[in-house]
Amino acid sequence: MANLSSDFIGIKSPNPFWLASAPPTDKAYNVERAYEAGWGGVVWKTLGSEGPPVVNVSGPRYGAIWGADRRLLGLNNIELITDRPLQVNLDEIKMVKRKWRDRALVISLMVPCDEESWKDILHRIEDTEADGVELNFGCPHGMAERGMGSAVGQVPEYIEMVTRWVKKHSRMPCIVKLTPNISDIRKPAEAAHRGGADAVSLINTINSITSVDLDLFAPQPTIDGKGTHGGYCGPAVKPIALNMVAEIARNPLTRGLPISGIGGVTTWRDAAEFLALGAGNVQVCTAAMTYGFKVVQEMISGLSEYLDDKGIALSDLVGRATPNVTDWQFLNLNYVTKAQINQDDCIKCGRCYAACEDTSHQAIAMSPDRTFTVKDEECVACNLCVNVCPVDNCITMVEMPKGATDPRTGRQVGDYANWTTHPNNPSVAAE
């Protein structure tokens, strides 16, 4: 079993799997049971300022979309930050941290955008002995209407300012949690970096309406006939989160800034992908909310087996794929592959044919006995057939060796060459 112990900005945990700030981390009861199940750390459910706690709706707060067999793929919520009194949370945090020294415990914070409020809350949490703070600049609903959460996270200048206050008034490691509801994720990350953040974490949830009740004519979840946009998370958001993590990891202005990867982590493989793109650890919410705390055990065994198979340490995995994330213009235009159907695995459903014939390049032939074969002279290697085939690995993309003739173009497969030097590129022709 590979050693999974993790050191994220000086915060140690037995594995890189933390629970994200959300209902699973809302109270001592949950957090202790999560630790028992094997979670390496938690970010406590976001705390607000002293005073009467926020109030949640008492109707449904979640909406969802499902895949086949009602597998939950995306979850949407309109929950606010913790609705329990501040002192109750602080007492529980202190008690839990004392009991679970080897686990990470980070406190998520969201208070109004003025220095006094931040100074005050930082002062109050000092005594808990928590390992760090996470600044919630992410929640896109409810709190944003009150000038907090993503309302701050969408303005890089505010992020920088608040981060500075936090670094000024606290010695704790500081993670800035980013909202994905922004056009260029690099900007808030750069701002956090400038403000002195020790790390960024992302993504928080994405603005969304999951569905509409067609009898009530209202968005779901519907509260007394009305609905509002919520925050989207779960497996469906993973691709968006991965891209944002990679963007920050390869941005020269933020290179080396530690990242806690969040968004749709459901299996060990999802986690490994975040790590490979540059995340130092991962945080999970929806997978725990869907399957219970025990789901971490598969993440632990799977990641450990993967590292053993590869013969690498956890730290070797972090960022290993980052250098391979590039711009389109640098992709090798002389790299040629062809789809190939393994006839032993093919169940003759014809989905690849429908996809290619109707919507793509007419590159799959169908015989009267339902044998499906790729026409190399038509195949542009788009990968659509691979993606629609119900059998894993039945269709694969096979690389053509250098010097071979591509039957589609009649050209030989040549050396690496990209768009920047391509004759069709107007800016090349202009030179």
Place this chain on the structure above:
Amino acid sequence: MTNSPLTPGIAAARLDPATIQANFADHIPAFDAHEARVAADRCYFCHDAPCMTACPTSIDIPLFIRQIATGTPDAAARTILAQNIMGGMCARVCPTETLCEEVCVREVAEGKPVEIGRLQRFATDGLMAKGVHPFTRAAPTGKRVAVVGAGPAGLSAAHRLAMKGHEVTVFERKAKLGGLNEYGLAAYKTTEDFAAREIDWLLQIGGITVKTGVTLGVDVTLAGLEADYDAVFLGIGLAGVNALNAPGEALSGVMNAVDFIAGLRQADLATVAVGRDVVVIGGGMTAVDAAVQSKLLGAENVTMVYRGPKERMSASLYEQEHATSAGVKIIYGAAPVRMIGQGKVEGVEFTKGGESFTLKADQVFKAIGQALEGAPIAQEGKKLAKRAGKVWAGGDCASGGEDLTVTAVAEGRDAAEEIHAVLMGAVR
């Protein structure tokens, strides 16, 4: 081919060798990777999963299925084997229809359970094929434990004890290890010498010395073992067979089903002789296995006769259907009166609801249950007590639990844990 299903008397090679081979091929074939993926996808990862509760070895079924679903079948195998070192054999022979799969929520919801047994086999076969033994021994404890009987109970205990760092010696009276894994289970459930292969793999843990051809009570005594070892585990199974107590039992052609099966398991199937008209008396797994395998060898008529009603039969409904679909006829509610014949059996007379009838028979298998043969320690009912001082018992020979491979594995493991705790002074 000289013989056919119609050849009178007891004869071998009623079918051509290729047909016999095909008949005894893997009864439930292994999943390929695609099938396993699709089957694993159906699992809901239930909380406090009913399937796991129903498994006598408490395998973490939702976890191992999720591990298959996420492309880590070796991790799945480790999850299985940590609870059940014979997870490979159990995957083949467990009556899942009355255990984990019976209570799977998808059986309840749709009448189609997650195929837990086949998924378990997919995972364990994969790891075994790589020759990986996933466990290592703890530091030596200096304690020595004797295990008597190398069936699933004994081997499971031996493995767990060796893993804990004890030195284990296994005494087995037969030439081969495995108990009923080797001499009992239906041939088509455990093909390609799986029983022996699994045991070779199990013994890779090390620290287990095997002594075959040694019978407790003949070559060694319990008192002797107690003197020489720190603890003794008895996994001696049920060596005795219940008698019918019907006239004619001594006629030639009348035999114990377990002996027929043991012979069949060790022989080249093409040389196994079977009757043209076979009658099997009994209603358990042994009866079903004797009947089905007779049919597969080419017997023309095979009839299983059970004393009680269908629902009381200890072979599950699934197994009864398996028998009838193999061509076995089952008669319920009929009791044997006597065997008819001169020197060799020619028929059996039964009584059913006050009426009597006779079935033609040139071979009769008795399968009305096995029993303890000799009790080295005190009994609890018809079986051995689970513990007497420094002697523990588990598996078929011991009280409690059903007589199943998986139960034997569980009891062997649990006894080993208890022995360990006692030897290390944690409990008395």
